[in-house]
Amino acid sequence: MNKTGNVKQYLLWFAHENIEFRLPEVKSLLSLLNIEMAFIQKPKPTEPFWIVRFNKEEDVKELAKRSVSLKFCLELWAFSESSSELHDQLKTHPKQFYESYFSSEKSFKIEVETFCKHFNQKQKLNKINQFEYLPWKGPVKLKDPDLCLQYIEYYGTDPNESPVLPYYMFFGRLITKGLRQLIQTLSLKTRKFIGNTSMDPQFSLLMANQAKVKNGDIILDPFVGSGSLLVAAAHFGAYVLGTDIDYLMLHGRTKPTRVRQKERQVDESIKNNMKQYNLSHKYLDILVNDFSISFWRSDFKWDAIITDPPYGIRESTDRVGTEKRNFLLNEKYLTTHIPSKVEYGISNIYRDLLLFSAEHLKLGGRLICWFPIFRKIIKKRVYLLILVSN
């Protein structure tokens, strides 16, 4: 590892889950917020942290205000694989460096974080005491101090295989935290209206970030279902619109999703979900619409299209149609007729989705959607099955 130089270095600490989304999310946000970030050390997917450089501290804060993968970030004062080197680095910082942070009016505290190893309070206090040589001034305050310092010991990511001594140690000033809390706030467990395939809030937020949603955008989800993707996009400032072929779903009249709930409540709807999160003003409309037949004015451009189309497994892929030849609807049934549906097919859905996006996205606008694949490894496993009878 490099020694800390004069240039400010930042430690970004991520939640160690859904790692594949980490880089795409941060890259999208950097581009959206027009922020430059450079890696000081090449990131490894096995590790939950990045050591990076920003032009200014404001940039880190802007990024953290939007990132769902990010847990917290530090202004890194020292980091090393060995304890003695960590202390040496801290001791070599000039006096002026510390004077800018420590003063008799500023309260402070030191937090000890250990990853993949547990220590009791006494052991943690001993670790804090190692730093007594720093030119501390000002009172200690455990709640909302002016300055929060963190000492981190990293013992890998496997709690069963953690080494005796940490792989890395970090010391720095806590700048801000990411948006992990928002995942709980938008939890499906407490949401008014959900469907069988409502998207997990963490993924919904990641999708909105990858779509580079910003205040005043107008976005569409053409397979809206219970509207979980709209909630996340609206949270980041977009005005949202959704369409779905499922009339009963949009009117909140499908079979209830929650265990032990017999009937849908009258007020279960996408609109009321938005109300629950104080996002009513971002809700435009939802329409019952067959995606294969577009009613949008051909020159209307969306800022982003964010969607999770049906895969034909948990939700069927339908469009309006009939197998009958020369089908004619008798006029007397016209007002109450519910059209029959035929298989849309997953490849047709994605073809139409790509064509629609090419026509209706603004220049540089993004289509963010899920695409189901069987990974090779799963394919291999399928070979292990033998057809017993048919």
Place this chain on the structure above:
Amino acid sequence: MKLLTHNMLSSKCLKNVNVGYPLSIKVEEMITSVVDFNPEFIARIIPKLEWNALKQAVNEVGKDSCLPNNLIENFENDEDFLKKVHHVLLEIEIVNGCLVCPETGRSFPINNGIPNMLLNEDEV
């Protein structure tokens, strides 16, 4: 359904329809609500609007007086103008009624604020 959404809809996808725009609105029940004003959004959405279609829409719902006749220049800085457009686009809501294709007369019901744009099997 809000008038912003109406401005974006066309029935061009129907058989034998050339333009299909704008759809006319028949109102059975309408409400006006208060929606937070976001001048940035309104200023960004105005260039995407078909002004004449919006004028026709406010006329059909009986709210002519709410919308200035012409789209002015430099609307970005005219808060009064933006507020009027905001009211028309986002605060007027058709709860029940229907949308009608201007060429074929095919009508699409709006129930509970949600337009039903599904076609029947013989129309696709």
